[in-house]
Structure formats: C-alpha cells, structure tokens
Amino acid sequence: MSPEATVETRGAVLVVTIDRPEVRNAVNTATARAIGAAMERLDTDDTVRVGVLTGAGGTFSAGMDLKAFLAGERPSVPGRGFAGLVEAPPAKPLIAAVEGFALAGGFEIALACDLIVAAENAWFGLPEVRRGLMAGGGGLLRLPRRVPLGTAAEWALTGDRIDAARAHAAGLVNRLTPPGGALAVALSLASRIAENGPLAVRATKRVLGEGGQWPAEEAFARQNAIYEPVRSSEDAREGASAFTEKRDPVWRGR
Structure with missing residues (x-):
C-alpha cells in the first residue's frame, strides 16, 4: 500500500484504488510503482484470483500527471510500462471499474484490463492528437481489438470524448451502472469469475x-x-x- 494507491482484498478479489483524487487520479511515478506492485501481488498471491482497478473520488484516471512529467518524472515501471500495467498486464483477470473520466493514459489503463464496468456518467477518450501527441500507452494497439476498426480510428483520430452509453453500444464497456455503482458491479462480476477454476x-x-x-x-x-x-x-x-x-x-x- 502507498499513499497513491490503496490495496485491499474482498474474498478472492484484489481491489486496487488509485488514490489521488486531488489531481483526478493522474499517474506519477509513485502511483505507477504502486499499481505495478499490486499487479505483481495479484499474480503471485494464490489467495486472490481476480483484480479490480478503480479510482478514488468519482474519477478513474485523467492519465499521466503532466506536472510530474515536466518535473522530470517517468510514470512507468521497467518491464511493465506506463502506470505499472500497460505493457505487462497480469496473467489473472483484471476488471476496470470506471466512474467519471478515463482519458488519455487513464483510458489506456482501462484498455489494459480485461473487462470494463462503467457508470452511466463516465467518459472515455484518447485526446493526445489534440495536444500534438500520439497515444503511446497501448491505446492504439488495444482499442481496435475492442471495437470495430472504423470506430477506433474515429475516436483516436478526432480525440473526441466518448460517453459511457456509446462505449457500451460499441462493445467496449461490459456493464453500465448508475453513477456510483461501478465498483459494486465490478466486484460482483469478479466474484463470478473467482468461482471458476x-x-x-x-x-x-x-x-x-x-x-x-x-x-x-x-x-x-x-x-x-x-x-x-x-x-x-x-x-x-x-x-x-x-x-x-x-x-x-x-x-x-x-
């Protein structure tokens, strides 16, 4: 556990919460290390079988902490990449429970998860092109595997924000919930998976x-x-x- 992320077990489910609500759970180096350590625990601890990743304060993640980046930080972990996750997701299933924004690197974190549960007021997007950048945290690699190629191209090339209903209709989001309900539904889904071999x-x-x-x-x-x-x-x-x-x-x- 670190100040940037909390980790708890609920039965056979490991719940990891990005805990920097004051910056919309933007990821700095310490956060990346904390998430990476939690993913290592998920894979090596035989008492847990499924992970749930969420954010504190009604937001999933706004992506990379730009202030930390400008101060010289690299919010990644060697071998695991950005957020300690995107280049090496765990071998066990991981579910994203999304409230509020999952933008830029935050969206790429969600895409590194196997399933996505989202509140009806959640938003997704890869706005990097609007800043003269490219989404380099796996979003361009994973998004076309989750939605039709034309849809992925539109979202990535425009940098538009995508509401949860549209993401659900496209097949990206597995479950839609009322605001505040994403974690509970993700835990229910995780428990069903954990019942299996x-x-x-x-x-x-x-x-x-x-x-x-x-x-x-x-x-x-x-x-x-x-x-x-x-x-x-x-x-x-x-x-x-x-x-x-x-x-x-x-x-x-x-």
Missing part, C-alpha cells in the same frame, strides 16, 4: 489475448500446449467430480 481462468485469458496473433495453421497446436496442463490438472478432475456429485468444487490451483 483458477488454472482454467488464467489459460482462458491467455488464449483470448494471444490467439488472434497466431498463424491459422498453428492456432490449435499453440492452444493445445496451453490447454493440456489444464486438462490434466487436479482441478480438472475436481471439477468433473464436483459436477457428478452435485457439489461445489474446491479448487487447489494445481
């Missing part, structure tokens, strides 16, 4: 993330290399036993 969940996320880049003739071979350890795991046998015995499975992650 942890090995299977991680493997599923990996194939979803990597599969689109595999050559067609290699796709099943590469998938099978990920699938086989899951299929032969203790958890797979436990899942089958629990189903036939009409009980809840007890996952061991092996």
Whole structure:
C-alpha cells in the first residue's frame, strides 16, 4: 500500500484504488510503482484470483500527471510500462471499474484490463492528437481489438470524448451502472469469475489475448500446449467430480 494507491482484498478479489483524487487520479511515478506492485501481488498471491482497478473520488484516471512529467518524472515501471500495467498486464483477470473520466493514459489503463464496468456518467477518450501527441500507452494497439476498426480510428483520430452509453453500444464497456455503482458491479462480476477454476481462468485469458496473433495453421497446436496442463490438472478432475456429485468444487490451483 502507498499513499497513491490503496490495496485491499474482498474474498478472492484484489481491489486496487488509485488514490489521488486531488489531481483526478493522474499517474506519477509513485502511483505507477504502486499499481505495478499490486499487479505483481495479484499474480503471485494464490489467495486472490481476480483484480479490480478503480479510482478514488468519482474519477478513474485523467492519465499521466503532466506536472510530474515536466518535473522530470517517468510514470512507468521497467518491464511493465506506463502506470505499472500497460505493457505487462497480469496473467489473472483484471476488471476496470470506471466512474467519471478515463482519458488519455487513464483510458489506456482501462484498455489494459480485461473487462470494463462503467457508470452511466463516465467518459472515455484518447485526446493526445489534440495536444500534438500520439497515444503511446497501448491505446492504439488495444482499442481496435475492442471495437470495430472504423470506430477506433474515429475516436483516436478526432480525440473526441466518448460517453459511457456509446462505449457500451460499441462493445467496449461490459456493464453500465448508475453513477456510483461501478465498483459494486465490478466486484460482483469478479466474484463470478473467482468461482471458476483458477488454472482454467488464467489459460482462458491467455488464449483470448494471444490467439488472434497466431498463424491459422498453428492456432490449435499453440492452444493445445496451453490447454493440456489444464486438462490434466487436479482441478480438472475436481471439477468433473464436483459436477457428478452435485457439489461445489474446491479448487487447489494445481
């Protein structure tokens, strides 16, 4: 835990809150390190299976802290990139719970998450072109995978702000909530994921993330290399036993 981000567990869910509401949760170096450390914990702590990332004070994140940048800070972590996240998201699922603004680097943080839950008054956008810059934190790489290419091009080239309803209609946002309700819905969604076999969940996320880049003739071979350890795991046998015995499975992650 650091002053820039708080970390707490709620059952099997790790909740990370960017806690700089006085600057709309803009990310400085300390914030990036705190988020990076939380992502490392998410992947190495067997007691947590899903992460939720949100912001304090009714805002997700306004992106990079420009004052800190002008003072010489680089709000990134070696190997993980901006915000300690965008270049190396966790292997476990991560859900963004968005209230208020998720702009510029803040939008890129949300795009690095697997699912997005947003309040109806949330706003998204990559306004970098309006400042003579390019969105270099993964937004241009990830956005076309989440919405149609033409839609992604319009949003990125105009730098327009996109309201939550439009983002939901485009398929970017998984759940819309009343203002103030994003975290609760994200936690509910995270709990549903956490009920499933942890090995299977991680493997599923990996194939979803990597599969689109595999050559067609290699796709099943590469998938099978990920699938086989899951299929032969203790958890797979436990899942089958629990189903036939009409009980809840007890996952061991092996």
